[in-house]
Amino acid sequence: MVKELQLRVNLVEERKDNVLQLKAAKKLGINIADITSVKVLRKSIDARKKEVIFNYKVAVYINEPQPDTPDYIFEYQDVSNAKEIHIVGFGPAGMYAALRCIELGYKPIVLERGKNVQDRRRDLRAINQFHEVNPDSNYCFGEGGAGTYSDGKLYTRSLKRGDVRKIFENLVYHGATDQILVDAHPHIGTNKLPKIIQNIRETILKHGGEVHFETRVTDFIVKNNKLQAIQLQNGTEMAVNAVVLATGHSARDIYELLHKKDILLKAKSFAMGVRIEHPQEIIDQIQYSCTGQRDELLPAAAYSLVHQVGNRGVYSFCMCPGGFIVPAATANGEVVVNGMSPSRRNNKFANSGIVVEINVDKDLPKYEKYGVLKGLQYQKDLEKLAFNAGGRSQVAPAQRLTDFVEGRLSSSLNDCSYQPGLNSSPLHSLLPKLIGSRLRKGFAAFGQKMHGYYTAEANIVGVESRTSSPVNIPRKENLEHPQIEGLFPCGEGGGYAGGIISAAMDGERCAEAAITNL
Numbered sequence: 001m002v003k004e005l006q007l008r009v010n011l012v013e014e015r016k017d018n019v020l021q022l023k024a025a026k027k028l029g030i031n032i033a034d035i036t037s038v039k040v041l042r043k044s045i046d047a048r049k050k051e052v053i054f055n056y057k058v059a060v061y062i063n064e065p066q067p068d069t070p071d072y073i074f075e076y077q078d079v080s081n082a083k084e085i086h087i088v089g090f091g092p093a094g095m096y097a098a099l100r101c102i103e104l105g106y107k108p109i110v111l112e113r114g115k116n117v118q119d120r121r122r123d124l125r126a127i128n129q130f131h132e133v134n135p136d137s138n139y140c141f142g143e144g145g146a147g148t149y150s151d152g153k154l155y156t157r158s159l160k161r162g163d164v165r166k167i168f169e170n171l172v173y174h175g176a177t178d179q180i181l182v183d184a185h186p187h188i189g190t191n192k193l194p195k196i197i198q199n200i201r202e203t204i205l206k207h208g209g210e211v212h213f214e215t216r217v218t219d220f221i222v223k224n225n226k227l228q229a230i231q232l233q234n235g236t237e238m239a240v241n242a243v244v245l246a247t248g249h250s251a252r253d254i255y256e257l258l259h260k261k262d263i264l265l266k267a268k269s270f271a272m273g274v275r276i277e278h279p280q281e282i283i284d285q286i287q288y289s290c291t292g293q294r295d296e297l298l299p300a301a302a303y304s305l306v307h308q309v310g311n312r313g314v315y316s317f318c319m320c321p322g323g324f325i326v327p328a329a330t331a332n333g334e335v336v337v338n339g340m341s342p343s344r345r346n347n348k349f350a351n352s353g354i355v356v357e358i359n360v361d362k363d364l365p366k367y368e369k370y371g372v373l374k375g376l377q378y379q380k381d382l383e384k385l386a387f388n389a390g391g392r393s394q395v396a397p398a399q400r401l402t403d404f405v406e407g408r409l410s411s412s413l414n415d416c417s418y419q420p421g422l423n424s425s426p427l428h429s430l431l432p433k434l435i436g437s438r439l440r441k442g443f444a445a446f447g448q449k450m451h452g453y454y455t456a457e458a459n460i461v462g463v464e465s466r467t468s469s470p471v472n473i474p475r476k477e478n479l480e481h482p483q484i485e486g487l488f489p490c491g492e493g494g495g496y497a498g499g500i501i502s503a504a505m506d507g508e509r510c511a512e513a514a515i516t517n518l
């Protein structure tokens, strides 16, 4: 017999080896010897009250063995000689589009402007140490896309858009810890992601798919509203049946190319702001109601904050406990920050984007002349502003939180995880009012919600500008572009995803759609 149960375990109990068996036996009124095993289905931490509680959902196997068959069996066939689907971009959307093609018996041909995960590392070092940004290989571009040197948090709100469980199981199949199948807030970590992504590439190659690195797509050849071919940066033209366009939200050249070719795009609302960094210990003490260091059984604490300022949301985004702020620019002449953390989340800082909703229809009257690319231009201008304020390198402009809110330049800054360095700047007056004044009100409100959050020990660092795409590449119900037969806009760049898992699910859907429409 198998029984599902919810169990609550406190910190003292969590230290015992067989606490789940003991609690399950007690709750079911059975002898512990009758329990063959207890399988954890879900684990979360509730720290809202003074006593921290681990909530478990478990399946208790009583007098019967626990089967060890996985929920999903991944069967990839040899597609070396199968019909081809071209996929532009090898981020989560492109990777899962390619895997889905193979599952369905089609040959994916992936074209990726960046380098493989190993070679990409050298370019990341160049950004951090020498402030040189390779426009084809950086924190956003290269094998695995923006997802590789990311934080690897795997939460998604897009549960209805696909089979989340299947993507998680597939990540485990490719080397992720099976802990992601049970954690309420699953996380892989930037140190573990590259190997998983390399394993995904190897699956694709082993079954006859192709992955071409350092191969940027520079043009689309369209005849009679049908996509005929794609052009590569070396001038080669490749004839295509169908193209999944999964180039991510930082591929500005792709938006500009489509716009130039009169291919329909739409402006999309998005969000921008800054990244805030606190000592992790402060966040732990607030969230776990503790003094000194958190209990060793507890992970570095996270938070999620939201506040309405004059009918626009100000909210935390991509919070990285125990993490680092990273330079996520995709070109020289701009400063963009983002965050990531290793699997153990053991760095001494907690960082998070704090961003303000930008409504493209109402908030950018001065940018109307840029038409559908107005949000993109606004983003570019803010990133350039950060570049100039930082000192025209990858050094980022920063301010102590209290100085930002109270409107004065910081005479000194706190230590920070951002490797290229910080420059004290008057962000309170530099940022457009639309963002700056809302952020200041938002931070003051966050200090009320989380006592200790509003502190001079926190830095804010500019700018967090790439939260989501400011452009939407439209698609019909069958996921094809309304004007171009054979073009399937996909993932975050199309405006259909916001994170690793939702991009991966959209990749699967676009591959299915491209195949159905062949």
Ligand code: FAD
Pocket (backbone or CB within 6 Å): 088, 089, 090, 091, 092, 093, 094, 111, 112, 113, 114, 136, 139, 140, 141, 142, 143, 144, 145, 146, 147, 148, 149, 150, 151, 152, 153, 154, 155, 215, 216, 217, 218, 246, 247, 248, 249, 250, 251, 254, 318, 326, 328, 338, 339, 340, 490, 491, 492, 493, 497, 498, 499, 500, 501, 503
């Ligand atoms: P991308 O990952 O952007 O991939 C697009 C790919 O297309 C890139 O590899 C690019 O090189 C390639 N490309 C672009 N133009 C061309 C061209 N012309 N020709 C050929 N190839 C091209 N999300 C989470 O869910 N959790 C997190 O914890 C998280 N942390 C993040 C931390 C950082 C530092 C960053 C930068 C992002 C983070 N994200 C996180 C966001 C997440 O990485 C993205 O949402 C996701 O990668 C989007 O997937 P995608 O496949 O749609 O696009």
